[in-house]
Structures are given as C-alpha cells and as structure tokens.
Amino acid sequence: MFAQDTYPRIDEETLTAHTAAIVQHAGASAEDARTTAEVLVASDIRGIESHGVARLEQYVASIEAGVLDPRAQPEIVRQSAATALIDAHNGLGQVSGVYAMRLAIEKATQADVGIVSLRNGCHYGIAGYYAMMALDHGMIGISLTNSSPLVAPTGGREAMLGTNPIAFAAPSGGPIPFVLDMATSTVPRGRIEVAARKDLPLYAGWSMDEDGRPTLDAQAALKGALLPLGGALESGGYKGYGLATMVEVLCGVLSGSLYGPLIANLWTLERPSVLGQFFMALRPEAFGTLEEFQQRLQDLQRLLKEGQLAMDSPEILVAGEKEARATERNRRDGIPVHPTVVAKLDEMGTRAGVGTVSRRS
Amino acid sequence: MFAQDTYPRIDEETLTAHTAAIVQHAGASAEDARTTAEVLVASDIRGIESHGVARLEQYVASIEAGVLDPRAQPEIVRQSAATALIDAHNGLGQVSGVYAMRLAIEKATQADVGIVSLRNGCHYGIAGYYAMMALDHGMIGISLTNSSPLVAPTGGREAMLGTNPIAFAAPSGGPIPFVLDMATSTVPRGRIEVAARKDLPLYAGWSMDEDGRPTLDAQAALKGALLPLGGALESGGYKGYGLATMVEVLCGVLSGSLYGPLIANLWTLERPSVLGQFFMALRPEAFGTLEEFQQRLQDLQRLLKEGQLAMDSPEILVAGEKEARATERNRRDGIPVHPTVVAKLDEMGTRAGVGTVSRRS
Numbered sequence: 001m002f003a004q005d006t007y008p009r010i011d012e013e014t015l016t017a018h019t020a021a022i023v024q025h026a027g028a029s030a031e032d033a034r035t036t037a038e039v040l041v042a043s044d045i046r047g048i049e050s051h052g053v054a055r056l057e058q059y060v061a062s063i064e065a066g067v068l069d070p071r072a073q074p075e076i077v078r079q080s081a082a083t084a085l086i087d088a089h090n091g092l093g094q095v096s097g098v099y100a101m102r103l104a105i106e107k108a109t110q111a112d113v114g115i116v117s118l119r120n121g122c123h124y125g126i127a128g129y130y131a132m133m134a135l136d137h138g139m140i141g142i143s144l145t146n147s148s149p150l151v152a153p154t155g156g157r158e159a160m161l162g163t164n165p166i167a168f169a170a171p172s173g174g175p176i177p178f179v180l181d182m183a184t185s186t187v188p189r190g191r192i193e194v195a196a197r198k199d200l201p202l203y204a205g206w207s208m209d210e211d212g213r214p215t216l217d218a219q220a221a222l223k224g225a226l227l228p229l230g231g232a233l234e235s236g237g238y239k240g241y242g243l244a245t246m247v248e249v250l251c252g253v254l255s256g257s258l259y260g261p262l263i264a265n266l267w268t269l270e271r272p273s274v275l276g277q278f279f280m281a282l283r284p285e286a287f288g289t290l291e292e293f294q295q296r297l298q299d300l301q302r303l304l305k306e307g308q309l310a311m312d313s314p315e316i317l318v319a320g321e322k323e324a325r326a327t328e329r330n331r332r333d334g335i336p337v338h339p340t341v342v343a344k345l346d347e348m349g350t351r352a353g354v355g356t357v358s359r360r361s
Numbered sequence: 362m363f364a365q366d367t368y369p370r371i372d373e374e375t376l377t378a379h380t381a382a383i384v385q386h387a388g389a390s391a392e393d394a395r396t397t398a399e400v401l402v403a404s405d406i407r408g409i410e411s412h413g414v415a416r417l418e419q420y421v422a423s424i425e426a427g428v429l430d431p432r433a434q435p436e437i438v439r440q441s442a443a444t445a446l447i448d449a450h451n452g453l454g455q456v457s458g459v460y461a462m463r464l465a466i467e468k469a470t471q472a473d474v475g476i477v478s479l480r481n482g483c484h485y486g487i488a489g490y491y492a493m494m495a496l497d498h499g500m501i502g503i504s505l506t507n508s509s510p511l512v513a514p515t516g517g518r519e520a521m522l523g524t525n526p527i528a529f530a531a532p533s534g535g536p537i538p539f540v541l542d543m544a545t546s547t548v549p550r551g552r553i554e555v556a557a558r559k560d561l562p563l564y565a566g567w568s569m570d571e572d573g574r575p576t577l578d579a580q581a582a583l584k585g586a587l588l589p590l591g592g593a594l595e596s597g598g599y600k601g602y603g604l605a606t607m608v609e610v611l612c613g614v615l616s617g618s619l620y621g622p623l624i625a626n627l628w629t630l631e632r633p634s635v636l637g638q639f640f641m642a643l644r645p646e647a648f649g650t651l652e653e654f655q656q657r658l659q660d661l662q663r664l665l666k667e668g669q670l671a672m673d674s675p676e677i678l679v680a681g682e683k684e685a686r687a688t689e690r691n692r693r694d695g696i697p698v699h700p701t702v703v704a705k706l707d708e709m710g711t712r713a714g715v716g717t718v719s720r721r722s
Contacts, residue, residue: 078647078648080472080473080647081442081443081472081473082442082443082472082473082474083473083474083647083648085647085648085649111441111442111443111472112441112442112443112444112476113443113444113474113476115473115474115643115647117648140610140611140615152668152671153665153668153677153679154677154678155670155671155674155675155676155677155678156665156668156669156670156671156674156677157668157669157670157671157672157674158668158669160664160665160668161665166604168607168610170610170614178606178607178610180603180604180606180607182600182603182604186591186596186597186600187597203595203596204565204566204596205565205566205591205592205596205597206596208671211671211672212669212670212671212672212674213671213672229590229591229597229600229601230547230566230590230591230592230597230601231566231591231592231596231597234564235547235564235565235566235567235592235596236547236548236566236590236591236592238678238680239543239547239590240590240591241680242541242543242680243527243541243543243604245539245541245661245665245679245680246529246539246541246680248661249501249529249531249539249658249661250501252657252661253531253654253657253658253661254501254645254648254654255648256648256649256653256657259657259660259661260661260664260665261664261668262664282476284615286439286441286444286446286476287439287444287446287478287615287616287617288446288617292617293614293615296613296614296617296620297610297614299620300606300609300610300613300614300620300621303521303621303622303623304514304517304521304522304606304621307513307514307517307518307519307521307622308517308518308519308573309516309517309518309573310513310516310517310518310569310572310573310574311518311572311573311574313516313517313518313573314516315516316514316515316516316517317515317516317599318606319599319602319603319606319607
C-alpha cells in the first residue's frame with residue numbers, strides 16, 4: 001500500500017476551485033487564479049505531490065511578502081515568426097508559463113516551430129504541464145526552467161545550479177503520450193528531507209556532504225548539496241551537471257534573467273527569484289504526416305514495453321506511463337492530498353472566505 | 362602520465378589528408394572524403410579517440426560490404442522557412458551531417474531557428490561536431506542521433522536503445538565555448554571492453570549482467586547491456602532511459618527512420634543502420650544582443666569554476682573545457698593516435714596508394 005492510499009481524496013474540480021479562490025483572495029484576477037490552480041492541481045493529478053497544491057502556502061507567502069506580483073501580466077518584448085521574448089514581470093509563474101507556451105504553439109502552427117524565452121519569471125510548478133500543452137495540438141512540446149541553487153557542479157561542493165528540469169512531451173495518439181519530466185539532479189531535495197525525517201539511508205548518487213564527498217547519510221546530506229544525475233564523477237555525474245548547465249544556458253542566460261548561484265534561495269521571501277524559462281513547440285507535420293509519427297511512436301513504446309524483463313522487475317514503463325495511470329485513477333477516485341496539506345487548504349480557504357475544502361465521501 | 366602520452370603524434374593536416382585519401386579510395390568524391398576526414402580528425406583533436414580515425418577501418422568495411430554508399434548525396438525531401446527533412450540515402454554520415462547542420466544554420470540565419478530532421482543516415486562520428494558548427498555563426502547548436510541498441514530500458518535486460526548522444530554548443534565569445542557532448546548511457550560500451558581486457562572492476566551504474574542485475578564484473582557486463590545515465594532505478598536510471606528515448610523520438614521517430622531495437626547491431630556488415638538524426642540552430646540574437654548573451658555565459662562559466670572545491674578535487678571544469686584544452690595541445694604538438702590505429706592507417710594508406718602516415722618527428 002502506498003502512503004497516498006491513506007490520504008483524504010478531493011475531486012479535481014473541487015480542489016481546483018478551492019485553490020483558485022485562495023489565489024484570487026491573495027490578489028490575482030479570477031482568470032489568473034484559475035490558471036494557477038489548474039497547473040497546481042495537474043501536478044497532484046499526475047501523482048507529483050511536491051509541485052502541487054502543497055506549494056500553495058509558499059506562493060501565498062511570496063505574494064504577501066511582495067516578492068511575487070499576482071497582478072503582473074506577461075509582456076512580449078520582441079518577436080519574430082518563430083520566436084519571442086517575454087518579460088513575466090515577476091508575476092505568477094503558471095500564468096506567464098501558460099501564456100508563453102500558448103504563444104510557442106501559435107508560432108509553431110504558422111512556422112512549424114515556436115521558441116519562447118521568458119525572463120523575470122517565478123516558480124511555474126511542473127515543467128511537464130507546459131510541454132504537455134503541445135499534445136492537444138499534435139505537436140512536440142518542450143519546457144525548461146532554471147531554479148534556486150541546490151546542486152553542486154562535479155568537482156565542487158557548493159550548490160550552484162538548480163534542479164533545472166527538462167520536460168519533453170510527444171503526441172502518441174494512443175493511451176500514453178510520451179512525457180518525460182525530470183529534474184537534472186538525481187533526486188529533489190525533498191527526498192533527502194524525507195529520508196532524514198524517517199532516519200533512512202540514502203542511495204548512492206543522491207547527495208554529497210558539506211565537504212563534497214558523496215554520502216548516504218541524510219543528515220550529512222542536508223548540510224551538503226544535491227548531486228547531479230549520474231552522481232559521482234565515475235558514474236557519469238558530470239553529464240547531469242552538463243545537462244543542468246545546458247538548461248541554465250537556455251533559460252537564465254538566453255533570456256537575460258538570473259542564472260546559477262545568482263538565483264535567490266528556494267522560497268526566500270527576501271527577493272524575487274528572477275527565473276528564466278524556455279518553451280518550444282514543434283510540428284511533426286513539418287516532416288511527414290502526424291499519423292505516421294504517432295504510429296512509429298506507439299510502436300517504439302510497445303517494443304520497449306515488450307522487452308525481456310530484468311530479474312525481479314514487474315514491468316518496463318515508458319516515460320509518462322506512471323503519471324498517466326495516476327491521472328486516470330485520480331480523476332475517477334479523487335485526488336489524494338496529504339492530511340497536513342488539506343488542513344492548510346482548510347485554513348487558507350477559511351481566510352479567503354470559501355471555508356474548508358470538501359473531501360470525497 | 363596518460364596512456365596517450367606514449368602514442369605517436371601526427372599533425373592535424375597530415376592526418377586529415379591521409380584519412381581523406383583512404384575515404385576517397387574507398388569510393389567517395391574528393392570533397393566528401395575531405396569532409397569525412399575533417400569530422401573524424403576533429404574527434405581525435407578533442408581527445409575523443411573512440412569516434413575518430415580509429416573508426417575508419419569500420420567505415421571502409423561498411424563501404425566494401427555495400428551497406429554504406431560513399432557516392433550517395435543528401436537530398437531535401439521537404440522544407441519550410443525554419444525546418445527541413447533530409448534523406449541521406451545511406452551515404453557517409455559525416456557528409457550528410459555537415460550538409461544538414463549547414464542547412465539548419467542557414468534557416469536560422471533567416472528564421473532565427475532552423476530544425477533539420479534526417480532519415481536513412483549512417484554513423485556520423487561525434488555529435489558535438491555538428492552542434493559546434495553553429496558557434497562560428499554566433500548561434501546555439503544542437504545535434505542528436507539514434508544508434509545501435511546497447512542500452513537496456515529501466516526494468517528490462519535487453520539492449521533496446523542506442524547510447525543516443527545529446528550534443529549542445531553555445532557561443533561564449535571566450536576561450537571555452539560551452540560544448541556538452543554526452544551519450545545518454547553512463548559509459549560507452551568501449552569502457553566495459555577496456556575494463557574486461559585489463560581485468561578491472563566497473564563502477565556502479567555502468568552496466569547490467571544478462572539477467573538485468575547491475576554488475577561490477579566486466580565479463581558479466583559484456584554479456585549484458587549498458588545502463589542508462591543514472592544507473593539503477595534508485596539512482597535515477599529511469600531519467601537516462603527517458604533521455605535516450607527522447608533522443609529516439611526526435612531522431613528515428615520524427616524522421617521516419619528506424620528506431621530502438623529495430624536498428625541493426627553496431628558495425629554489422631549485413632544491412633544499413635538507417636539512423637535518424639536531429640540538427641538545430643538557434644540565434645541568441647532573436648532574444649537580445651549576442652554580446653550580452655556571451656557576457657552572461659562567460660559569467661556563468663566563471664561562477665561555476667570559482668566555486669568551492671570538493672575535497673580532493675583539483676578544479677571544477679565546465680562542459681567542453683577538457684576538450685578545448687586537448688584541442689589546443691593537439692593542434693600544437695600533433696594528435697596522439699594509438700599505435701594499433703597508426704599501423705592500420707599505414708596499411709589502409711598503402712592500399713590507397715598514399716603510403717604510410719608521417720609521424721611527427
């Protein structure tokens with residue numbers, strides 16, 4: 001049994017409306033609050049608790065501290081047929097993210113590819129949400145963001161890069177769209193915190209101590225930094241470090257935002273994070289028919305899934321499959337939300353005048 | 362002392378001309394032979410022996426066996442302002458690769474971004490070569506290729522994906538361009554072969570045995586498959602698997618070539634490999650001035666390099682730095698080539714009528 005099975009479950013629309021009411025009460029327009037809520041709830045639906053409504057408290061705190069402007073609107077600074085630069089003016093990351101990805105898709109509809117670079121951005125939730133927006137248009141979607149420094153470069157011991165995720169979505173036309181949505185660190189910092197609370201050892205490749213030595217001790221890891229994907233040098237950590245830096249180049253450096261160690265610490269209320277983000281949409285139809293593309297993609301997924309299993313392995317999954325299953329179940333049975341988070345939603349909802357959030361009976 | 366320090370050294374132009382003569386003798390035009398030689402030698406210059414002139418023997422064997430057509434010319438199947446699909450007609454991978462990347466750069470010059478998908482391709486050497494072609498034009502370059510199955514998906518034990526590299530280059534305007542050129546497996550198969558020959562243990566995350574269990578035993582690993590970057594599931598191997606599959610989607614699936622386990626085994630002489638490749642050029646000037654982009658990129662490189670060192674770490678490198686140093690030294694002192702490879706170059710040169718290759722005195 002998964003821990004989530006003991007959580008209260010809340011209907012998608014109930015959770016979205018409740019979240020939106022809280023964001024609106026914090027100062028956003030009804031429309032922007034709804035957009036923000038939809039992106040957050042989409043994360044919980046996909047089973048990614050870490051980027052869902054659990055973060056709402058921190059968004060509200062950021063708004064109240066004046067480091068996130070809930071009324072700011074994204075603005076196109078310059079554009080061409082296939083590209084655009086957007087200034088998010090430190091507004092809600094979900095609002096500017098959806099705006100930017102819509103623009104990338106619109107450009108790709110005309111020019112076969114659309115690339116939108118975004119500056120002065122804030123946390124935008126799961127990167128996968130924006131990449132997946134392309135799917136309904138029969139397009140490939142990509143979204144990247146830089147983030148607060150948590151990861152040390154290979155050979156170093158200071159956190160200088162974010163967990164800088166790569167999200168890539170491709171339309172399969174079948175039950176499982178291909179959706180890769182991964183941090184370029186081995187694990188998020190939350191995994192270390194959970195291990196520390198439960199007094200569990202870490203796995204190799206997760207983290208280093210404050211001297212920069214790989215460690216399996218969660219307490220030591222909390223004083224150190226995360227390792228990039230691949231872990232130590234010998235197991236390919238320099239590749240994860242390279243990928244995190246590539247994301248940094250396409251986000252902070254390309255857009256003219258902050259980058260690397262210049263970005264503020266996670267959820268600080270002292271100054272805005274000034275993130276850079278990258279959105280891209282690509283039409284497979286520029287190269288052939290969508291149907292043939294989808295046929296090949298489904299065939300690749302099938303071939304991978306039908307491969308011989310490793311000993312003790314129950315099955316081979318393809319990227320996005322676990323999340324597609326979670327989505328199906330959570331849309332049907334309600335979204336599991338951690339009891340502490342539900343209590344917080346009740347408290348914030350009461351403050352916002354919409355009361356407690358209805359659990360599924 | 363590195364093993365390479367004991368190798369004979371050959372001047373860049375000498376090695377390029379010798380290699381080109383062999384490729385031309387095998388059936389390519391003088392121009393195409395020169396292009397092929399330049400890409401191969403560029404790999405050796407950058408210190409990447411595995412993809413350089415050491416492979417020449419296999420290219421020639423492929424031509425002689427009729428699975429690679431040295432006269433075939435790449436053809437544009439369809440195109441728009443920002444995109445193109447190329448059929449490489451199973452010609453020399455370096456020739457079609459250079460053609461495709463030039464086209465991507467040309468399109469980006471007009472449209473700010475150029476994306477070229479290539480089908481019916483062959484091995485094209487280091488992916489980084491094509492990404493780096495964008496640098497001279499002040500552009501970001503990306504190149505991806507699928508390849509023969511060597512890597513098992515997470516949960517599986519059969520090699521079903523190639524080492525599918527990601528190459529990304531960005532112009533810094535300084536001494537070190539940012540060049541990430543990485544396989545999405547933890548290591549190439551060559552590393553396992555070397556360990557087996559020298560009877561050395563492997564590192565964690567490199568390989569699995571034939572039952573799909575991670576192994577440190579090189580002999581067992583040779584019967585198994587490579588692990589994707591991240592290694593086992595717990596250390597993030599599913600992310601490397603996801604990246605390898607993403608490359609597969611953008612290469613084989615997008616272009617209409619073969620993909621995954623459908624691709625022929627490495628260097629087989631039985632049938633063509635029918636690879637798919639992806640080339641992209643992006644103008645930073647679509648989003649701001651090139652100078653400001655370069656300033657930020659150099660600043661990021663400096664910040665990373667000046668970070669606090671991990672215990673026992675001599676320095677922090679940025680992607681492409683080691684290769685930039687090798688390039689400088691090898692251009693000055695001559696390119697180190699393994700004695701066995703030099704002997705082979707002599708033999709092939711003699712057959713091609715240009716005799717042995719001149720070593721540096």
